[in-house]
Amino acid sequence: MSAFAFFGALEIGLIYGLVALGVYLTFRVLDFPDLSVDGTFPMGVAVAATAITAGINPWLATGMAIIVSAAMGWVTAFLTVRCGILNLLASILTMIAAFSINIRIMGRPNMALLGQDTILTPFESWGEAMYVRPLVVGLLVLLSAWFVVRLLNSDFGLGMRATGVNARMVAAQGANTGFYTYFCLAISNGFVGFAGALFAQTNSFADVTSGVGTIVVGLAAVILGQTLIPGKKIWVAILAVVVGSIVYRLAVAFALSSGMFGLEASDLNLVTAVLVALALVLPKMKRARTRRSAMKAATTPSHANPSTGESR
Structure with a gap:
């Protein structure tokens, strides 16, 4: 794999690390199967691209993408909490609606950002773009990860985590589980929209199908x-999902670029x-093998002499 392909995969892996943060918040923390990210990712792409081509500051355009995507996450929570729709179905409905909304935002299925200023433009003077862009994206991901760690370690984050474990217990303590759901879905999809905005600016194009x-x-x-870096601490889990995104992208890039097994794009x-x-x-295979070894060791008779402690 060439250096260009490696740093390109690293950059994409870091961008999707933001998606991983959002998915972690819904699936692991809140225990909410949120499929609306397939719609909010291209929404971040569409909003950022449309705003930048309209002459809006790239940072402001990125903020707009985060807010609009977070609003779609709020809609998913509203359909579940207030309307009583099954969480999985609610997220699918939001995802389907987002596709049409994204086309409305862009006015067409795709657009180019070639020649437009992005949030990466001021940093291009630092050196070769191949090295600078992953560095800048990595800093943004690091700040986002730090924010998630601080959030989940706070009292509010503890309530949100407890809602995912046992919502009835949290409600019995007088806490508003619906509010935790609204907030978690909004912030999760906000991270996904942030990833979409970065994706559009780093790749210089926007497409409504980019969220598939x-x-x-x-x-x-x-x-x-979490398989590679197991751990129960919050900062370890957050580090794991970001590393997992990078490893995944590097593995895919290696498999596709090396021609291994005849794979193509x-x-x-x-x-x-x-x-x-x-x-x-x-x-699961590792745990099953460990249990079998433990059971075998427990059922194996001892041949030691109890009086001397020596084997017969």
């Missing part, structure tokens, strides 16, 4: 990262499915 498979990539990052979804399946199956 986003949830699978986010899950792959979360599962793979069109096989990206197949590679993703295989990696997720392996990340799910391998830990």
Whole structure:
């Protein structure tokens, strides 16, 4: 794999690290299967691209993308909390609606950002773009990860985590579980929209279909990262999902660029499915092997002489 491909995969992995943070908040913290990220990722792309081409400051355009995407997450929570729609179905409805909204925002299915200023433009004077862009994106991801760690370690974050474990217990303590759901869904999709805005600016194009498979990539990052870096502490879990996103992208780039097994770019979804399946199956196989070894050791008769402690 060439240096250009490596740093390109690193950059994309860092961007999708923001998606992984959002997916972690919904799936791991709140225990909410949120599929609306397939719609909010291209929404971040669409809002940022449309605003930048309209002459709006790239940082302000990125903020707009985060807010609009967070609002879509709020809609998913509203459909679940207030309307009583099953969480999985509510997120699917939001995802479907977002596709049409994104086309409305852009006015067309895709657009180019070539020649437009982005949030990366002021940093281009630092050196070669191939090295600078992953550095800048990495700093943004690091700040986002720090924010999530501080949030989950706060009293409010503790309530949000407790809601995901046992919502009835939290409600019995007088806390508003609905508010935790609104907030978590909003901030999760805000991170996904942030990733979409960065994706549009780093790749200099926007397309309404760019969100296809986003949830699978986010899950792959979360599962793979927590398999590679197990741990119960919040900062370890957050580090794991970001590392998982980077490892996933590097693994895909290596598999596709090396021609291994005859894979092509069109096989990206197949590679993703295989990696997720392996990340799910391998830990279970390891635990099963450990249990069998422990049971075998427990049922094996001892041949030691109890009076001397020596073997017969």
